[in-house]
Amino acid sequence: MSITLAKGIKLQNDKTWSLDYKCTPFSNLLAVASTDRKIKILNIKPNGTKLEDVLDGTVHRKAVRSVAWRPNTDINTATLAAGSFDSTVSIWTKEIVGNDQEMDDESMDEEGIEMDLLAIIEGHENEVKCVAWSFDGNLLATCSRDKSVWIWETDEMGEEYECVSVLQEHSQDVKHVVWHPSRSLLASSSYDDTIRLWKEYDDDWECVAVLTGHEGTVWSSDFEGSNTDQLQEDEIRLVSVSDDSTARVWKYVEEDEENDGQQVWICQSILPKVHANQVYSVSWSPISGRIATSGSDGTLVIYQESERGSGTFEVVAQKELCHGVYEVNIVKWIDVEGKEMIATGGDDGYVNLWNINE
Amino acid sequence: MSDYLNENPDVIDVDELPSRKEDSNELFENFGSKEAIERKKLLLKIDHSPKSQVLHDIELLDKLLLLNNTPDLISDTESLPSENDSDTNEFQIRGSEDSNITDEYADEPADPVDVQEIYDLTAHICDPEHPLTLGQLSIVNMPDIEVHDDGNPNHLAQIVIRITPTITHCSLATLIGLGIRVRLERALPPRFRITILVKKGTHNSEQQVNKQLNDKERVAAACENEQLLGVVSKMLQTCK
Numbered sequence: 001m002s003i004t005l006a007k008g009i010k011l012q013n014d015k016t017w018s019l020d021y022k023c024t025p026f027s028n029l030l031a032v033a034s035t036d037r038k039i040k041i042l043n044i045k046p047n048g049t050k051l052e053d054v055l056d057g058t059v060h061r062k063a064v065r066s067v068a069w070r071p072n073t074d075i076n077t078a079t080l081a082a083g084s085f086d087s088t089v090s091i092w093t094k095e096i097v098g099n100d101q102e103m104d105d106e107s108m109d110e111e112g113i114e115m116d117l118l119a120i121i122e123g124h125e126n127e128v129k130c131v132a133w134s135f136d137g138n139l140l141a142t143c144s145r146d147k148s149v150w151i152w153e154t155d156e157m158g159e160e161y162e163c164v165s166v167l168q169e170h171s172q173d174v175k176h177v178v179w180h181p182s183r184s185l186l187a188s189s190s191y192d193d194t195i196r197l198w199k200e201y202d203d204d205w206e207c208v209a210v211l212t213g214h215e216g217t218v219w220s221s222d223f224e225g226s227n228t229d230q231l232q233e234d235e236i237r238l239v240s241v242s243d244d245s246t247a248r249v250w251k252y253v254e255e256d257e258e259n260d261g262q263q264v265w266i267c268q269s270i271l272p273k274v275h276a277n278q279v280y281s282v283s284w285s286p287i288s289g290r291i292a293t294s295g296s297d298g299t300l301v302i303y304q305e306s307e308r309g310s311g312t313f314e315v316v317a318q319k320e321l322c323h324g325v326y327e328v329n330i331v332k333w334i335d336v337e338g339k340e341m342i343a344t345g346g347d348d349g350y351v352n353l354w355n356i357n358e
Numbered sequence: 359m360s361d362y363l364n365e366n367p368d369v370i371d372v373d374e375l376p377s378r379k380e381d382s383n384e385l386f387e388n389f390g391s392k393e394a395i396e397r398k399k400l401l402l403k404i405d406h407s408p409k410s411q412v413l414h415d416i417e418l419l420d421k422l423l424l425l426n427n428t429p430d431l432i433s434d435t436e437s438l439p440s441e442n443d444s445d446t447n448e449f450q451i452r453g454s455e456d457s458n459i460t461d462e463y464a465d466e467p468a469d470p471v472d473v474q475e476i477y478d479l480t481a482h483i484c485d486p487e488h489p490l491t492l493g494q495l496s497i498v499n500m501p502d503i504e505v506h507d508d509g510n511p512n513h514l515a516q517i518v519i520r521i522t523p524t525i526t527h528c529s530l531a532t533l534i535g536l537g538i539r540v541r542l543e544r545a546l547p548p549r550f551r552i553t554i555l556v557k558k559g560t561h562n563s564e565q566q567v568n569k570q571l572n573d574k575e576r577v578a579a580a581c582e583n584e585q586l587l588g589v590v591s592k593m594l595q596t597c598k
Contacts, residue, residue, distance in 0.1 A: 015578070035578070062582045085579050127579045145579070175575070191573070217573065277551060296551060297514065325514055325549035327574070347548070
């Protein structure tokens with residue numbers, strides 16, 4: 001298997017911090033967050049990539065650290081959440097088609113996609129590090145250097161946000177949050193070297209497990225998901241990456257009989273070591289079941305499990321210096337009209353799209 | 359600032375800080391025409407010292423003359439797509455050839471960075487509480503700098519600097535480390551990965567300080583904090 005560059009797009013001179021991808025009937029939207037405060041929206045097509053919109057750069061007063069598309073919305077609506085170092089979260093939206101007349105592809109191409117600011121959410125004391133939507137799109141989780149994770153409930157329009165819980169059990173900055181793709185289960189990664197799992201319990205959100213083992217900041221994590229329902233009812237796994245240069249796969253075992261509401265998790269495996277420095281980002285493909293990681297050394301690595309669920313992974317492809325000599329902050333599997341690709345964002349201000357050749 | 363945390367630090371005289379041994383050939387490398395170089399060589403024969411006043415005056419003159427030929431500056435932003443261009447889809451795009459990513463530096467000759475260069479970049483940073491440099495206070499020391507660089511602009515390079523705070527509970531250690539990081543990140547090419555550590559046994563909360571100084575996200579956020587950036591900028595000016 002090999003990794004080849006399909007396209008590299010320079011969007012800014014500053015760090016590309018985050019990106020998120022959403023397929024709609026008319027476009028494949030890639031949102032890009034950066035130090036320059038202007039969120040960019042790209043339309044990824046197999047035959048060409050187009051810059052659709054640059055969002056108002058005055059809404060945030062500092063770098064935009066994280067972006068996330070809301071899932072499960074009306075198919076004609078695209079809603080984006082963005083978290084910034086200025087401690088706020090902004091919500092943007094666009095009706096992709098207003099009425100039947102605009103349904104044809106041509107008018108889409110002419111108008112492009114312009115997103116409007118829908119809401120600003122305040123609450124965190126300082127830098128927001130990550131934002132993530134639950135699979136049903138009803139809940140938004142945000143986390144910050146203030147050591148807390150906030151869970152917000154919203155309406156169908158996404159205009160009003162009510163804080164339903166503030167989770168304060170991490171002892172240091174919370175770097176990343178991610179929801180399970182089909183369950184109400186949240187994972188948070190922290191500067192305190194741990195991952196915490198959170199579940200709704202008696203009308204509140206409680207920490208159900210603490211995963212310890214990493215020997216440095218945990219930068220991000222991703223749940224295993226499946227588009228083909230191959231996963232068993234109780235099969236829940238999470239992959240995490242850390243400052244300690246490792247990637248680990250964690251596995252849910254059972255409910256803890258001695259402690260009510262608690263779950264037992266184990267570290268199923270440590271992925272074969274490739275990275276020399278900090279690993280900043282990880283993505284677990286729901287299509288191929290492969291895991292991709294990247295970080296400070298700029299190497300993009302793809303791991304594959306010998307048999308799904310076995311916990312035995314091998315490196316099937318790697319690409320060194322995938323943003324030149326710059327660090328890579330984000331890696332994400334994307335599905336471009338049936339073809340699985342990888343998008344990466346680096347300190348060089350580029351977004352690179354990668355073909356995976358079997 | 360009247361109440362220093364450390365009232366009486368040991369101070370090294372500026373002239374005694376380690377510096378590169380002067381090589382008379384280096385005096386001729388930077389500027390001037392052939393004629394000027396000949397003139398300088400002649401002057402050096404007369405007064406064989408790089409500190410010769412006449413020589414300095416001539417160098418100054420050469421520098422002034424060079425100022426007239428200012429090279430054209432090209433702004434980085436010009437390489438970016440403007441919003442108006444987006445329809446034509448012609449913003450800066452790399453081809454599908456992988457090699458393009460590293461090609462932009464291909465023509466530059468290898469020029470490894472050495473310990474003295476890193477020392478020179480960091481030792482003259484001003485201490486946040488004393489009107490003295492980090493070199494004078496022995497916070498930055500030559501033997502505590504490691505450089506792993508082959509000079510190839512397409513290879514990653516590593517720098518490890520161990521700083522020695524003036525006292526074991528010095529609350530300014532983080533600020534000093536941040537100053538060093540900002541200086542090096544601004545001055546060095548992007549291939550460098552910089553690790554800044556507090557020298558073992560010289561600080562009470564060693565691990566905490568080390569973790570914070572090497573967290574890229576915290577450093578990036580600190581650099582957007584106007585107040586903090588103001589303090590760091592002051593440190594990066596010369597100590598006078």
